[in-house]
Amino acid sequence: MPRLLSAAPFRHPRDREILRLAVPTFFALISEPLFLLTDSAVVGRLGTEALGGLGVAGQVLLTLANLCVFLAYGTTAAVARRFGAGQTGPGIRHGVDGLWLAVLIGAATVAAGWPLAPWLVQALGASEAVFPYALTYLRISLLSLPALLIIMAGTGVLRGLQNARTPLLVAVGSNLANIVLCVLFVLVLDWGIAGSAWATVIAQTAGAAVYLAVVGRAARRHGVSLAPTLTGVRAAATAGFALFVRTVSLRVVLVVMTAIAARLGDPEIAAHQVVSLLWSLLVFALDAIAIAGQAIIGRYLGASDTVGARGATRRMVEWGVLLGLVFTVLVLALRPWVWIPFTDDPRVRALILAALVVVALLQPLGGVVMVLDGILMGAGDQRYLAWASLWTMLVFLPFAALVPLLSPPGTGGLTLLWSAFAVWMLARGVTLGLRAAGSAWLVTGADSGR
Template sequence: MLALALPAFGALVAEPLFVMADSAIVGHLGTPQLAGLGVAAALLQTGVNIFVFLAYATTAAVARRLGAGDLPAALRQGVDGIWLALLLGAAVVAVVLPAAPGLVGLFGASEAAAPHGVTYLRISALGIPAMLAVLAATGVLRGLQDTRTPLYVALGGFTANAGLNLLLVYGLHLGIAGSAWGTVIAQWAMAAVYLTVVVRGARRHGAPLRPDLAGIRACAQAGAPLLIRTLSLRAVLLIATAVAARLGDADVAAHQITLTLWSLLSFALDAIAIAGQAIIGRFLGASDEAGARAACRRMVQWGVLSGAVLGALVALVRPVFMPLFTTDPSVVDQLTPVLLVVAVTQPVAGVVFVLDGVLMGAGDGPYLAGAMLVTLALFAPAALLVPVLGGGLTALWWTVAGLMMGTRLVTLWLRARSGRWVVTGAVRA
């Protein structure tokens, strides 16, 4: 579990460094450029993150076939997932290029920032097919129990991205366009490395490389429930941000800082979930029901322990963490109790992430989609009532970290206890 989870965590953390590097470099061009980048980056991240099922569904399907001892079929499944990613990427590009001005406008970019946002968005959109192919190929390698290669590729991509941005922005004086082109080049280079690894493996084991419509359709069908799950989770976060904005400037500022920490904690816990996807898929593919159940129990223990450790760290480092983002007393006053809410609920989050990964590894996407829709249905009215009932940011975060995550815990725990996710064989019937 650790051999899979630790490199996975490194790869997950390396991905946000792309945006951080771009922000640091573009920030010295001026405030309008940085504001434009902020809007464009938010749009790009949303557009890519909703397709994260390309990694999750592929991991589970490949791991099952690997467990069944059919490596050529595992690689063929992975190739189909990559073809689906490229097709989806091309479709997204076709939408984003003409719609870029309207999309930037929807985010309320100023007249000074909007042109920079449009420039960055249009150029960076050319890297979306590569980004989606990287997601799918990462899923292939995770399914094959290899999380080290994604770590190395992510670190190499980050280094190339930073170097290219510095060269194109300041060396060739291309401005924000240079930053976008540097990122696109780095993303396609990462995709090329992944494709080389997968193609070599496919050729070595006799797996076909040509597009297979039936296989691509099967990948899309397997990923559709996870897409619903992801969209529902995104809706939860958007509702929370909208409610925080209604509470006041200090509240929304503290909310944004808390979300930043929440995302970092999620990366750590998601690494365990990724290990769970790969391990559970392989056990079920090998028709080892006892091994799958034992792995689930062990990973739940890891989830509780990891959540407890992360929660304790959050509580301890609060005095150091808050000054890194703000010195405004009103924001600090809001942050202090909210971060305690995050800290005490981390053991719950740890179990939720682990069980999410277990059920993904089992290919139990339809249940995950339904459970997340139930969670959204309970969370939305509760969150919207917070300002109506006179609650503040702390109350809002109890609905996020308490109600939302608690509901997910109940739904996932009930499914795990039922054993209905334990469906063995190379393909989930």
């Protein structure tokens, strides 16, 4: 593992290139969980059952979206490599085909997801009281999925071209629109949880339209056709398969946590929704460095600069640990009050406060895991990431299975569930750290060959 904190923040020569991408990416990423937190705060005023329904449906939607995260991550790495090799046009061509793949996957998912929605909600263990809220939110929000996947693919294109500013502006704009619409539809027009879902649909559709315009303009500037190519779409899908396997393994962990929390009781699933969103807020902040790493490492390896790739890796890991320590202090300091916007149920409050101790202590490890995951992704080391994610998932599942046995409903098992999650994070840290310490991932050229 690289030596940590070898130079003061902002004084290391690599800090400028890291921060140029990481800072706007940070604000773009945290805008997403902030808008989810706003949704939760608004829906929470409808009651514990509505908040639990948002948690169940949100986990389904996040799973569907994250299964397609290769549209962003794979595109970032591929475009960055071609950009580093001086092949910007072919990089944009890859991105355009990725956008078409996003449209196809989004349409197919909506068509399949609508009739399966009741089964998906039941599979996550929603109680009879929570079920109607979850089903309503899920069916409406499914309509936003094609737009969300377009946003993912478009973000990957621009970040691969080392442009993090435009994704920031689009993310902030669409999420601010979602907040305003959510308050209007739910609290003013009294549409209930359906109003929150419709706000998401409208805001994400607008964001997708902006990405199509920006990428279209770049394609025309470089003489790239906007029509899809069968070979390009197929190549984008094939390249994303390993990332798909990786993401499935990660999402299994998160879905299992939601299912167990739902079976522990309604207060547990409501509290888990809040804690998960707070965790996501912190992870997205740490992931800003990881996504910068995708673009930076892809560019270095595309230019056949392994020394630069090693140096950037070391410095980004140092930043991950430093930010993790800052977040540990921040969570512990704010912990007594963070429940206030979400619930007035004393049972839910107590569960949130207990689980947040685990979340706080995990932050430095989370910083290392997020950064190394992004670096290996930028290097095109998807096969290793897929296998590592699969094995760490298998480590997690036995610990998770013990939670309901050791914690019957009403006994505070949510903290034990998050402790099982900590075991999974530790396993990820070991597998990623061992890989980064070697040299097998340092493959150079415009194509990683993997």
